[in-house]
């Protein structure tokens with residue numbers, strides 16, 4: 001039985017019901033942790049018949065998963081209308097690597113959005129380059145102009161929308177249409193929106209990638225990644241992932257399944273609080289620009305308005321002039337915002353970021369010290385008070 005991802009239920013309902021199969025785990029509501037390496041067979045005939053059939057969704061050997069992993073993979077497939085199935089990975093970066101390796105071969109060219117997550121750029125500039133795969137970076141706002149970059153060697157286009165650190169929103173339907181016309185595969189890092197806010201495969205994407213570490217897990221306590229594929233690309237994604245030995249740990253998948261059940265309500269709250277704080281920041285004299293897809297000043301905002309069901313909780317802002325030392329004083333003065341990598345958990349985070357260091361063919365709209373905020377589930381009034389204290393520290397540092 002394939003996962004049911006028909007369009008008839010709202011995503012908020014789907015996250016509650018998805019991936020629960022009585023034939024795997026009986027009536028247990030959240031599939032328990034099934035840990036395994038060896039699976040025992042009744043006799044040699046049973047062993048031989050198991051080896052001869054498709055092991056997908058069958059107990060075979062621990063590397064092929066147990067119902068704990070299958071349930072989460074199935075649940076993610078159910079959130080993506082048009083998808084065939086999902087493979088899980090021990091991190092988001094592992095998911096990106098497997099997705100790219102499943103479609104690229106030596107001699108191929110990858111078109112990579114210039115605002116891609118920096119480790120994705122490292123993979124392209126490192127391992128992929130070493131394998132004889134070339135990468136060409138493109139402007140996140142290129143839209144249908146991508147057609148002009150597609151050459152005879154172009155095999156894949158990787159999108160990330162909104163872009164890392166600066167949040168430019170891509171015209172996904174225009175890019176996937178141009179790619180499809182030329183037989184080029186499209187991959188999207190959909191970590192910011194998740195399928196709840198942007199069902200990627202419905203918008204023409206072939207391989208939809210999530211760092212589940214962020215909103216799916218949602219509690220900053222496990223690493224996990226996923227790739228959801230169309231029927232056309234599923235078999236090669238699965239086979240490549242098996243060949244490179246990928247398996248996500250059952251304990252982490254259990255945390256992912258547990259997190260998924262509340263993802264819709266968490267995302268709604270992250271989104272509301274983040275937008276309120278983004279608006280408040282726009283009114284601060286210390287702030288030159290707020291980079292948030294739901295604000296009309298954000299490059300690609302019209303695509304956000306057209307395609308997204310809402311915003312999540314991560315955005316950046318640019319301080320008006322000033323120095324790095326003043327930016328450090330601002331971040332260090334915050335009490336509720338932690339200083340650390342990752343995002344998508346229940347706690348707020350602040351991070352000084354320098355996007356110019358991670359760009360090849362474009363520059364971000366606004367120069368100046370930039371801070372990225374992950375807005376957690378605290379009361380936004382308390383977060384605003386905390387940021388106000390940060391601005392006092394910023395102003396104090398500038399007077400010195």
Ligand SMILES: *Cc1c(COP(=O)(O)O)cnc(C)c1O
Pocket residue numbers: 091092093094117160164189191192211212213214223224225342
């Ligand atoms: C964090 C992140 C990843 C990588 O996920 P990990 O689980 O940390 O490996 C990929 N893409 C984006 C946009 C991210 O923010």
